Amino acid sequence: xxxxxxxxxxxxxxxxxxxxxxxxxIVDDFFNFRLNVRNMISFFRPxxxxxxxxxxxxxxxxxxxxxxxxxxDYNLGTGKDGQQVLEEAKFNNYINYATIFMMVxxxxxxxxFLGALEYEPDDYLMKPFTRDTLEKKINGLIAKKEVRKAxxxxxxxxxxxxxxxxxxxxxxxNSKHLVELMRLKGxxxxxxxxxxxxxxxxxxxxxxxxxxWAVLALGKVTYLSENYDEALRIFSDLIKSNDKxxxxxxxxxxxxxxxxxxREAQQILVNAIAISPxxxxxxxxxxxxxCRNEDLVMAEKxxxxxxxxxxxxxxxxxxxYTKLAKVLTEREAGEEGLLVLKDxxxxxxxxxxxxxxxxxxESLVYKKLNRVEDAKRATDKVxxxxxxxxxKTSAGFELDMAKALFIQGHGDEAREIIRRVIQSNHEEDDxxxxxxxxxxxxxxxDEGHKMIDEAVEEVVVxxxxxxxLVKEGELVxxxxxxxxxxxxxxxxKVINANAANSMIVFMNKNGVRKEYLEEAKKYLDRVTEIxxxxxxxxxxLLLYKQLLKGTSR
Amino acid sequence: MNDNVxxxxxxxxxxxxxxxxxxxxxxxxxIEEIIIHCQGEECQDHRDFFPLQYELKRLNSxxxxxxxxxxxxxGQLCINIDYHSVxxxxxxxxxxxxxxxxxxxxxxxxxxxxxxxxxxxxxxxxGVIDNVLNNAYRYSKDKISVTAAQEGGYLAxxxxxxxxxxxENMLINDDxxxxxxxGVNFDTGSTGLGLYFATLVAGYHIHNGQKxxxxxxxxxxxxxxVFSLYLP
Numbered sequence: 191x192x193x194x195x196x197x198x199x200x201x202x203x204x205x206x207x208x209x210x211x212x213x214x215x216i217v218d219d220f221f222n223f224r225l226n227v228r229n230m231i232s233f234f235r236p237x238x239x240x241x242x243x244x245x246x247x248x249x250x251x252x253x254x255x256x257x258x259x260x261x262x263d264y265n266l267g268t269g270k271d272g273q274q275v276l277e278e279a280k281f282n283n284y285i286n287y288a289t290i291f292m293m294v295x296x297x298x299x300x301x302x303f304l305g306a307l308e309y310e311p312d313d314y315l316m317k318p319f320t321r322d323t324l325e326k327k328i329n330g331l332i333a334k335k336e337v338r339k340a341x342x343x344x345x346x347x348x349x350x351x352x353x354x355x356x357x358x359x360x361x362x363x364n365s366k367h368l369v370e371l372m373r374l375k376g377x378x379x380x381x382x383x384x385x386x387x388x389x390x391x392x393x394x395x396x397x398x399x400x401x402x403w404a405v406l407a408l409g410k411v412t413y414l415s416e417n418y419d420e421a422l423r424i425f426s427d428l429i430k431s432n433d434k435x436x437x438x439x440x441x442x443x444x445x446x447x448x449x450x451x452x453r454e455a456q457q458i459l460v461n462a463i464a465i466s467p468x469x470x471x472x473x474x475x476x477x478x479x480x481c482r483n484e485d486l487v488m489a490e491k492x493x494x495x496x497x498x499x500x501x502x503x504x505x506x507x508x509x510x511y512t513k514l515a516k517v518l519t520e521r522e523a524g525e526e527g528l529l530v531l532k533d534x535x536x537x538x539x540x541x542x543x544x545x546x547x548x549x550x551x552e553s554l555v556y557k558k559l560n561r562v563e564d565a566k567r568a569t570d571k572v573x574x575x576x577x578x579x580x581x582k583t584s585a586g587f588e589l590d591m592a593k594a595l596f597i598q599g600h601g602d603e604a605r606e607i608i609r610r611v612i613q614s615n616h617e618e619d620d621x622x623x624x625x626x627x628x629x630x631x632x633x634x635x636d637e638g639h640k641m642i643d644e645a646v647e648e649v650v651v652x653x654x655x656x657x658x659l660v661k662e663g664e665l666v667x668x669x670x671x672x673x674x675x676x677x678x679x680x681x682x683k684v685i686n687a688n689a690a691n692s693m694i695v696f697m698n699k700n701g702v703r704k705e706y707l708e709e710a711k712k713y714l715d716r717v718t719e720i721x722x723x724x725x726x727x728x729x730x731l732l733l734y735k736q737l738l739k740g741t742s743r
Numbered sequence: 744m745n746d747n748v749x750x751x752x753x754x755x756x757x758x759x760x761x762x763x764x765x766x767x768x769x770x771x772x773x774i775e776e777i778i779i780h781c782q783g784e785e786c787q788d789h790r791d792f793f794p795l796q797y798e799l800k801r802l803n804s805x806x807x808x809x810x811x812x813x814x815x816x817x818g819q820l821c822i823n824i825d826y827h828s829v830x831x832x833x834x835x836x837x838x839x840x841x842x843x844x845x846x847x848x849x850x851x852x853x854x855x856x857x858x859x860x861x862x863x864x865x866x867x868x869x870g871v872i873d874n875v876l877n878n879a880y881r882y883s884k885d886k887i888s889v890t891a892a893q894e895g896g897y898l899a900x901x902x903x904x905x906x907x908x909x910x911e912n913m914l915i916n917d918d919x920x921x922x923x924x925x926g927v928n929f930d931t932g933s934t935g936l937g938l939y940f941a942t943l944v945a946g947y948h949i950h951n952g953q954k955x956x957x958x959x960x961x962x963x964x965x966x967x968x969v970f971s972l973y974l975p
Contacts, residue, residue, distance in 0.1 A: 220769070223768070226773070226776065261836065296765050317764065317765065317768035318768035318769075318772050319770035320838070320839065322838045322842070323839055324837065326834065326838055327835070330831065366857075367824060368860060398826065399824055400824070400863035401825055401826070401862075402823060432821045433819075435821075525866070663786070
């Protein structure tokens with residue numbers, strides 16, 4: 191039977207909102223408005239009420255204080271808007287699932303809602319609002335956060351299976367927060383990597399109604415399950431019916447790239463930027479894409495915008511500057527590129543990693559300008575910063591050193607280092623891409639491809655042979671084989687992991703041997719040091735621990 | 744070229760409305776503070792401010808409607824449907840209006856099953872209900888009732904008052920199944936615009952081939968005007 195609420199609003203009897211012990215932040219560029227809201231909020235007796243007049247001030251305050259409730263106006267004048275404040279706060283983990291973030295708006299603009307689909311506030315509050323409205327909204331949000339608290343905690347702890355179970359239970363017993371919980375469930379399924387189930391789940395949701403968030407999410411999981419033609423159809427249809435749904439453009443562009451339609455992808459990003467020009471990540475994507483399409487005019491425009499917008503954004507990065515400088519150089523504007531790098535050094539002070547990249551790019555620019563002496567000076571700077579640093583073993587260090595050597599004319603020495611880096615990181619796409627980019631900068635693209643392909647192939651063949659030996663049960667041979675391989679490729683995590691694995695498999699079959707235990711430990715330690723997140727590491731460590739336990743029994 | 748000119752005008756309109764609404768909001772909240780202050784001092788003069796607040800609210804919803812209608816005409820309006828708790832949604836809207844109605848001695852009641860949830864665009868539907876409540880403020884004697892229930896595949900939201908009812912030429916029954924429906928007669932003036940807006944919003948809601956509609960009848964539980972919004 192349905193419970194009917196018959197409420198008489200003239201004689202209200204709801205429980206009064208109690209904010210004792212809570213910290214509140216009010217963000218608005220109007221002094222009067224802040225005062226207004228402060229008066230409203232103080233009625234509920236919070237512990238503290240802070241105010242911020244600009245987006246920058248708001249981000250700064252949020253980064254230093256833990257607020258329970260943030261009321262942020264969307265339109266904050268010339269600087270950051272409310273959406274950017276929210277994005278920075280979430281991106282930098284200044285706020286988490288427990289924080290209540292309400293976006294205050296002067297009008298009901300769809301653009302804002304749809305543009306915010308990826309970083310959403312907990313609720314919107316339309317101006318003007320009364321104390322009663324504020325009270326009801328906050329009460330509702332506190333209740334909602336309470337309902338999903340256990341699931342949020344499980345997600346934050348990475349316990350997705352547990353989160354899914356809890357979420358399913360809530361969905362069965364909670365019609366009021368159903369959509370909220372269904373969105374959560376979809377996100378958990380996606381995090382679990384169960385794209386097939388996520389696809390059918392979102393299709394079910396869409397049967398209830400074509401919610402933009404659900405269609406977008408369906409497109410995403412379709413993309414993730416590598417069904418690009420279908421993803422293309424979903425995102426295109428979504429944009430047709432909601433042309434302000436900005437994340438759909440980004441996903442459509444990604445999909446088009448997977449289908450090798452880079453030109454079309456670029457056009458989609460251009461369209462999206464025309465509608466919503468503030469998104470810096472999209473500008474970066476456009477710049478990269480334009481480079482790939484060799485549309486240097488567009489690339490220059492995009493990276494210039496990135497650099498400009500990045501000045502007051504958490505998404506600012508050194509590569510924005512190096513990319514712009516390189517594009518300018520290719521467009522025969524090397525001098526301007528040098529100015530960009532000069533500016534970059536001012537933007538990233540006390541950041542040796544950034545300084546290395548700037549100096550390297552500088553040397554490339556000088557090289558193009560045939561200013562040999564200056565190029566030499568820049569590469570010397572690279573080496574001196576690298577040598578004064580503490581980290582002298584990482585791929586990044588070796589690679590930067592090799593690049594500097596290359597530009598100085600020590601090509602053979604540099605090639606040798608680069609080859610070693612490739613073989614130590616033969617499965618690391620970002621390292622390989624970085625190397626390929628460098629060869630491209632030197633206009634040695636073909637050499638780069640050839641070198642990477644050959645070096646990677648060599649390791650793959652080597653590794654496969656060892657894996658075959660393990661599979662065929664030739665364990666003694668396999669151990670010997672991987673031992674030699676790991677001597678040569680001591681920084682390659684796959685080889686090291688397989689060396690440990692061959693010994694673990696042997697001991698599981700033939701009983702524990704002390705010397706193998708010690709050796710396996712050495713290889714596992716190496717893997718842990720190179721990449722603590724390596725996919726097989728957890729399983730190998732577990733097996734290893736079981737063997738250890740066996741010896742102590 | 745033409746497109747550019749239109750975009751620019753939409754921008755001007757949006758930003759003017761934004762500015763104006765900001766000022767209205769400030770005015771509204773300042774009056775609210777004066778009222779609260781007066782009530783604290785037990786001064787009765789604060790009642791004079793209620794009609795002011797009422798007019799500000801009318802201006803405010805008029806501006807929202809203007810922007811929405813403009814976008815709709817330009818084909819730029821996109822609808823943001825989501826699944827909402829109907830009782831929560833209606834409470835939100837009513838709470839916004841309750842102090843004003845109270846000031847005129849009008850009692851407002853909500854009847855809605857606690858677990859009733861529905862798919863609709865809350866921003867647009869709030870606009871419609873605000874508008875109807877605003878009218879009811881003007882025309883009802885001392886009672887308004889808001890009722891929501893599921894009715895044959897539709898969500899029906901009824902707003903009834905105890906006023907004199909709608910004039911004969913304004914009665915509407917858009918129910919496509921009723922057969923004897925009468926289209927909206929858009930009068931001049933804001934009432935006509937409000938109706939046009941309501942019809943438009945209802946019509947934007949389409950589900951499984953069914954389209955939303957409105958009804959305006961007389962009678963109901965108080966024998967006054969009855970406005971009904973049906974969403975599929």
